[in-house]
Amino acid sequence: MSSNIDLNSIVQRLDRIEQKLTRASVLEDLLNPVDPPPDDWGRIRPELLGMRLIDLIKKFRIPKGDPPPFDAVRFQGNILQERLAEVLQRNPGWFTDPPPDDFLNVRVLDLIRRYRGGFTDPAPDDIANIRLRDLVQRIPGGGFTDPSPEDIGRLTQPELEAQLHKINSELVRLKSLERLISERLNKAAKAASQ
């Protein structure tokens, strides 16, 4: 047994996935004339604008399933870095927090908080070291992005009302969080001035 054999099998598996993705013509339907949310235009690189989504997926070689657990143990050096990069690409934002090298020190409680889904308030000890990025990354799906237009367009009236309730609930949370953090800032400023 050698690491080369394992690597080959993984490469073959990735190729199969790539072929399936290439044949997945259904994805082409996503390349519809609907504009992506405005924020995306600001972030996307000019050279990518002309590319089709399917080409983008192929370019980034995104595996469909999670890499088997032993990959991370056996892979060395650049291969491991590449795998981690793939993982990060698949989960932009959400999975990147905390950074991979922190995982050995992360508490189970923190992991549960992060992966239980939904927008949960940070624990008090987190707020002491809070960063804006940390808050933003807690939105499920990663990043602070609006739902796409076609998603909103197909919602029924009750679903739209439900979305409105959820947005207002988030506003309540964020407003309170803003107050809490502002108070914290004021106290920190006072302490610094003394």
Place this chain on the structure above:
Amino acid sequence: MKTQISRNSIVLVGFQDQDNLGLRYLMSSVQQAGFDAQIVTYQSNPEPLVELALKTNPPVIGFSLIFQYMAPDFCRVIQALRDAGVTAHITMGGHYPSFDYAEVLRRIPGLDSIVRFEGEPTLVELMQKLEHGEDWHHVRGIAYRKGEEVIATSLRPSVEDLDTLPWPNREDIDYQVHELPTASVLGSRGCPWDCTFCSIRPFYEAQEGPLRRLRRPEAIVEEMYSIHRERGVPVFLFQDDDFLAGGQRAREWACKIADGLVQKGVPGKVAFKISCRSDEIREDCMRQLMAGGLTHVYMGVENGDPQGLINMSKRIKPEQHLVAGRLLKKLDLSFDFGFMVLDPYSTFEMVRNNINFLDTFVGDGWAVASFCRMLPYAGTPLKTKLEKENRLLGTPFEPDYRFLDPKLDFFYDWMLETFHERNFTNRGLCHILKSMLFEARLRLTDRQRFTDFDRSYVQHLTAVCNGLAIYTLRTALDYIEATPLSELESNPTFLKQLTLNELEEEQRLMENVVDFYWSVRQRPDFVSQAAGLETVGAFENTWTHAQPGAVS
């Protein structure tokens, strides 16, 4: 019926939440008169009481009925006693049976008598008559059946000097069961205010005595100090109807209690809670009370709409509530409040003003916004008024009414369904957050485990809880007001969606609350004061834990 009894004894049955001082004053009074007495915690299951009664054969059993709606339950327990062959003289006391004695006697045939209003001297005399086999039907302050007729004897004057009463018997209370041993204490009885929803003034007015009687501050301090020193209790809940009622004289009285505690050297080791009106909050008085250990204020806010407050005869304006709230926050003092978002004369505008008031008053999460509607309890001016208007519905035990606008009935029914768990149950956010806020701002030097930031965080969680409820209430009110009743009844989708969202958000918040609570408890310096007890992960509904089995 003539029943001759021995010096032994009376079994007093009632709830024991917050010590039930009413029962304990009765217990010590009959004991002072030479009778044996024991207290048994009321349970809906009659078997333990039946077993005890058959085993000990007490000549008298006295029930303390606090909650009007529990009367049918008490009826079943008393009937079970009779069915089992218990022949004791069964009597009952409390606010509700005092006012509605005829109805109670009619519906609970197992009862022999009712002790009306202030019960200590009446119960003692009743027991003395029974002991000697004398005719007890002329004892003042009781009611009983005579054939189909119900007779009420003339009322006796109220106890003139409260300090002549023996201190309530607390021997069977195991205060150390709770991590934070907490005892109730009574400094006064009565309230001079005439709020339409309240039966306290009519209760004491009936005996034609002073509307509020005060104990001597020295005696109160001595009782508190004794409980603190001998039973290790650091937290006291004053159960006075209105601790500061009576203007300058009352404030001076209250401050004397605080001064007495200072002289005993217990501030920092003893903390206490009071109940009062918001217009009785004065900064100088509050500061003096805090020096003596004041840690928490319960305010009877009740309403945030000017017309609503007039309807309640509160004689106060919403702005005074806000001023009091700001002052207590400035003093870093925790507070809590009662609030009735609906009353029988509510309009949509009044309800909206109430919701907006809640937002202004506690939108920052300093206190939990819990709310209910006004109920026409027995003895209240409101009940009389609704009766006159022919609007009183329901049963005597569970009174009800319809709002003037039928759509408000729709709103209330929805509100009750949506917020029932949150507002009214032990597992609801209100109960849990109130407990945490109380503990977070507890002014006890050696028992405070919450850091400054913890306090801010609990406030944040409470603000979210309040904000969610306020949004949900506002949205529902606007929707119901704008929608025809027929459509509301035929298409409940919108309101169901709103309820679902509220419940889901509450669940998410509850996870935060529980995470946070346990993060505080799991700190190395959080040492349980109750040695040998395991934390069960539940919040307590009552501060009182009597030892298993009744102790005389």
